[in-house]
Amino acid sequence: MDTWIVVAGALSAVACAIPGNFLVLRRMSMMGDAISHAVLPGLAIAFLMTDSRSGLTMFIGAAVVGLLTAVFTQWVNHFGKVEESASMGVVFTTLFAIGLVIIVRAADHVDLDPGCVLYGAIELVPLDTLVLMGLEMPRVVLTLGIVLIINLLFTVLFFKELRITSFDPNLANSMGVNANLVHYAVMSIVAVTTVACFESVGSILVIAMLIVPPAIAYLLTDRLYVMVPLSAAIAVLCAVLGHVLAIIGPSLVGFGDRSTNTAGMMAVVAGLLFVVTLIFAPRHGVLSRWLHQRSLGLSMLREDVLGLIYRLEEHDPQQTVVAPRVLRQALGIGPLTRGIAMRGLIRAGLMRRRNRLYEITETGRHKARNLVRSHRLWESYLHRHADVLAGHVHPTAELLEHVTTPRMQEELAAGVESSGSDPHGKSIPPPV
Amino acid sequence: MPDLMRVFGHHQNKTHPAAPLGEEHPQNAPLSIDDMTVAYHHKPVLWDIEYDAPEGKLIGIIGPNGAGKSTLIKAVMDLVPRASGRVMIYGKPYAKQRNLVGYVPQRESVDWDFPVNALDVVTMGRYGKIGWCRPVRKQDKDAALHALERVGMADYAHRQISQLSGGQQQRVFLARALAQDAKIYFMDEPFAGVDAGTEGAIIAILQELIQRGRTVFVVHHDLQTVRHYFDELIMLNMRIVARGPTEDVFTQENLKKTYGGKLTLLDEAAQALAEAARR
Numbered sequence: 001m002d003t004w005i006v007v008a009g010a011l012s013a014v015a016c017a018i019p020g021n022f023l024v025l026r027r028m029s030m031m032g033d034a035i036s037h038a039v040l041p042g043l044a045i046a047f048l049m050t051d052s053r054s055g056l057t058m059f060i061g062a063a064v065v066g067l068l069t070a071v072f073t074q075w076v077n078h079f080g081k082v083e084e085s086a087s088m089g090v091v092f093t094t095l096f097a098i099g100l101v102i103i104v105r106a107a108d109h110v111d112l113d114p115g116c117v118l119y120g121a122i123e124l125v126p127l128d129t130l131v132l133m134g135l136e137m138p139r140v141v142l143t144l145g146i147v148l149i150i151n152l153l154f155t156v157l158f159f160k161e162l163r164i165t166s167f168d169p170n171l172a173n174s175m176g177v178n179a180n181l182v183h184y185a186v187m188s189i190v191a192v193t194t195v196a197c198f199e200s201v202g203s204i205l206v207i208a209m210l211i212v213p214p215a216i217a218y219l220l221t222d223r224l225y226v227m228v229p230l231s232a233a234i235a236v237l238c239a240v241l242g243h244v245l246a247i248i249g250p251s252l253v254g255f256g257d258r259s260t261n262t263a264g265m266m267a268v269v270a271g272l273l274f275v276v277t278l279i280f281a282p283r284h285g286v287l288s289r290w291l292h293q294r295s296l297g298l299s300m301l302r303e304d305v306l307g308l309i310y311r312l313e314e315h316d317p318q319q320t321v322v323a324p325r326v327l328r329q330a331l332g333i334g335p336l337t338r339g340i341a342m343r344g345l346i347r348a349g350l351m352r353r354r355n356r357l358y359e360i361t362e363t364g365r366h367k368a369r370n371l372v373r374s375h376r377l378w379e380s381y382l383h384r385h386a387d388v389l390a391g392h393v394h395p396t397a398e399l400l401e402h403v404t405t406p407r408m409q410e411e412l413a414a415g416v417e418s419s420g421s422d423p424h425g426k427s428i429p430p431p432v
Numbered sequence: 433m434p435d436l437m438r439v440f441g442h443h444q445n446k447t448h449p450a451a452p453l454g455e456e457h458p459q460n461a462p463l464s465i466d467d468m469t470v471a472y473h474h475k476p477v478l479w480d481i482e483y484d485a486p487e488g489k490l491i492g493i494i495g496p497n498g499a500g501k502s503t504l505i506k507a508v509m510d511l512v513p514r515a516s517g518r519v520m521i522y523g524k525p526y527a528k529q530r531n532l533v534g535y536v537p538q539r540e541s542v543d544w545d546f547p548v549n550a551l552d553v554v555t556m557g558r559y560g561k562i563g564w565c566r567p568v569r570k571q572d573k574d575a576a577l578h579a580l581e582r583v584g585m586a587d588y589a590h591r592q593i594s595q596l597s598g599g600q601q602q603r604v605f606l607a608r609a610l611a612q613d614a615k616i617y618f619m620d621e622p623f624a625g626v627d628a629g630t631e632g633a634i635i636a637i638l639q640e641l642i643q644r645g646r647t648v649f650v651v652h653h654d655l656q657t658v659r660h661y662f663d664e665l666i667m668l669n670m671r672i673v674a675r676g677p678t679e680d681v682f683t684q685e686n687l688k689k690t691y692g693g694k695l696t697l698l699d700e701a702a703q704a705l706a707e708a709a710r711r
Binding site for chain 1: 506509510511527530533535537541542543546547548549552553556559560562564565566567568592594608
């Protein structure tokens with residue numbers, strides 16, 4: 001019985017995540033929100049008109065209203081001169097309210113519970129079954145399976161068109177790939193998916209599964225054809241972990257042996273996965289960006305050490321070794337940072353240890369001279385061509401020396417001509 | 433002045449859109465525009481455009497901000513609706529000649545954080561030739577790689593596009609247009625925000641296209657390079673102020689007419705029209 005709950009959760013999560021990629025990439029994440037709420041009056045009207053809760057009529061009713069949401073949003077956006085997300089807000093809240101009114105007005109003979117629409121009833125999934133090809137399965141699983149296949153086919157068949165209209169609608173239109181048509185196709189898919197997933201997982205989870213797995217995948221990859229399957233895998237993970245947590249979660253936090261709602265836990269897991277990814281993602285993650293910044297800072301520091309030693313040597317040619325104390329005073333760094341920086345320099349063969357002192361190697365001296373050359377060239381250049389006062393050029397040059405390529409150095413040298421010295425009167429070392 | 437009512441109603445042409453152009457237009461020019469007017473929200477942005485392009489020329493489109501330069505090329509490619517007028521590409525409506533046209537939109541018009549690499553973007557130039565629902569073939573990949581080579585970006589084929597510099601992104605866009613293998617190109621500010629090296633590389637490629645009989649339209653901003661780059665000019669400020677060989681039309685007088693104060697009168701009239709429509 002539990003298996004079917006997980007299967008239903010996973011199917012709806014994947015069915016949502018796949019079209020969700022294109023909502024995220026088109027910066028229309030809120031459209032999922034809008035459509036999933038706005039279909040309520042569609043469900044209610046379809047029910048009132050046919051007086052049946054058969055899947056198909058509800059489907060058509062909701063899908064039509066879902067599509068209308070997209071159309072109305074464009075109208076409000078165009079004629080109301082408000083931005084797209086604001087017009088979505090106007091449209092879906094209005095439609096949702098209308099839906100609520102219809103349901104309440106017709107409460108006597110409508111067996112439709114707004115609460116159920118929001119949270120779903122995934123625990124009831126295994127109770128309503130049918131037999132297909134000798135296999136007894138929940139009705140919902142069959143519906144979700146069909147929707148998932150439709151979504152997969154749509155995405156695979158129109159992958160090219162989805163990609164170009166999401167990235168560059170102008171070019172797509174100029175080639176005859178009608179971006180508007182693709183937009184409404186995506187909206188129809190989202191509407192149909194939303195309706196299909198309502199019963200099992202509810203609209204809140206639909207919104208979460210439309211947006212969160214694609215957003216996680218977007219942090220992890222730079223290729224669209226990786227992002228889509230990856231988001232599907234993440235969606236499955238959310239469903240499985242969500243169900244496990246729903247069973248064991250409450251006892252973990254001391255609520256005894258009561259289990260909680262699987263759909264709700266799926267959303268919680270999705271949110272947690274997003275936070276974890278945001279921190280640890282290889283390239284776009286907070287941690288890796290921090291590490292990158294830090295390693296950049298360290299490499300600048302190593303270069304500053306070399307520059308310092310070069311200047312000391314220039315001042316007093318006998319001074320070929322440097323004590324840790326000098327580094328601390330001149331560069332203002334603590335023992336830990338100094339240790340890391342010096343180890344890097346020694347490993348690169350730019351410095352070596354002598355007794356308790358540090359000594360620059362010949363390679364290190366070359367590199368240092370090149371740095372100081374860049375630095376002083378920049379000072380001269382800034383002074384001469386950017387009208388920076390001689391007293392103010394140092395900090396900028398200190399930063400720019402680290403990013404100066406050989407070509408830039410050549411251009412700088414040509415720009416300041418052969419004056420031979422910087423604005424402070426120090427000589428510019430010749431090229432290495 | 434155009435018939436003002438046309439600005440308010442769309443496509444009220446008496447003639448059939450596919451009917452041949454009038455006597456005054458050559459029948460097989462790369463681009464012929466017949467009496468085109470374009471309006472946004474009832475405010476006319478282009479008036480009475482009449483134009484025939486010579487074949488195999490590098491044609492600059494210049495004019496001040498808001499002159500309708502981008503709108504002109506977008507209206508030609510059916511990307512913005514025309515209030516009136518007709519456009520022919522080699523004697524046929526645009527919809528039938530899409531495969532003859534290549535387009536470089538403004539670089540800022542797309543999201544460079546989109547999860548694709550340079551090769552993916554250039555391959556998009558082939559989509560028009562591949563057709564709906566069909567997968568990208570090997571020959572399309574090869575064509576895209578070749579186009580990247582031509583703009584000197586082959587080494588960056590697998591680089592995610594957000595990690596390219598502005599100049600490199602512009603080269604990728606140019607490569608995509610080359611992959612379209614078109615006869616007539618429209619490029620919207622291909623030199624905006626690029627370094628001197630890229631600008632030189634782009635102009636060399638454009639000249640190579642001209643050598644091979646292509647016609648290239650370039651929306652351009654830098655007046656200093658106009659004489660150097662373009663054989664032909666369209667000087668635009670809501671209407672065509674001057675057009676023809678650069679040496680003939682790039683004069684102080686025309687520049688004054690294009691950029692000077694007089695045309696604000698037309699702008700004022702357009703504003704008044706828009707306001708009248710709003711009431």
